[in-house]
Amino acid sequence: MKVAVLGANGQLGSDICAAFRRNGDEVCALTHSHVELTSASSVEGALSAHNPDFIVNTAARHHLEKCEADPIAAFTANAIGAKHVAEWTKRAGATVAYVSTNYVFDGGKCSPYLEADIASPLNAYGITKLAGEHFTAAICPKYFVLRVSAIYGLQPCRAKGGLNFVELMLKLSRERDQLRVVDDEFVTPTPTVQIAEQLVVLSRASAYGLYHGTAEGACSWYEFAREIFRATGTEVHLEKANPGEFPAKVPRPKYSVLENSALKAAHMNVFTDWREGLQNYLNARVQAAVAAS
Secondary structure (H helix, E strand, C coil): CEEEEECCCCHHHHHHHHHHHHCCCEEEEECCCCCCCCCHHHHHHHHHHHCCCEEEECCCCCCHHHHHHCHHHHHHHHHHHHHHHHHHHHHHCCEEEEEEEHHHCCCCCCCCECCCCCCCCCCHHHHHHHHHHHHHHHHCCCEEEEEECCEECCCCCHHHCCCCHHHHHHHHHHHCCEEEECCCCEECCEEHHHHHHHHHHHHCCCCCEEEECCCECCEEHHHHHHHHHHHHCCCCEEEECCCCCCCCCCCCCCECCECCHHHHHCCCCCCCEHHHHHHHHHHHHHHHHHHHC
């Protein structure tokens, strides 16, 4: 199978490329230097040059504050860009997978969100990603929308200064004796390698539609940090931040845990418990450091 990955040099895109290559697929790794998603002609030219069977669209504006400050730019990239990709995919008779987010929910449910739950984003990023979902589903008959949550991977995250949450906690633990982390926001930390493996499985399926794709279980950011320090043997004084101690500049859901109900119903779920995913990431992190040295 020939697979095109949009946003191929990103934290998630790099692992997706690697997963499909391990699977024996031909991968067309497309970055912003190859294609401008906001331009229909650019999308047409880039995808037509490779004529892929399966397209994974990870490219997005996902810096919350920048999306809030310029919602038109966010909508153009996250929604109109998805529209352009879906239009090409439909014309080519190919399949598209659009990677979306847990931020399409407002957190009011306080129990794991199912695919059937009504989305109600709190911020511009969530709104534009939801619009991208709708464009994808409305235009292309062979589509997958995969919502993910609190992702982290070995490739540096450009939108977060090169540091995912795990790396940020470990960095801060080397710089400070005490750390305070919020305990009132709940997510499911999900390693990018597992999302990539899930997309390989979906690429072989014909059960098109909307899926949630996150690790199993849930935790607060404080609980995630505590597990990071426990698993790495890091000694640092960790405390729960008081409610409102670190006010967010952009509204975000307090609870955005997803349940992979559709994947499980289709017997396609590859995700493990978030703690196992973290340990595997930490092991891979060590292996990467050894290889680099």
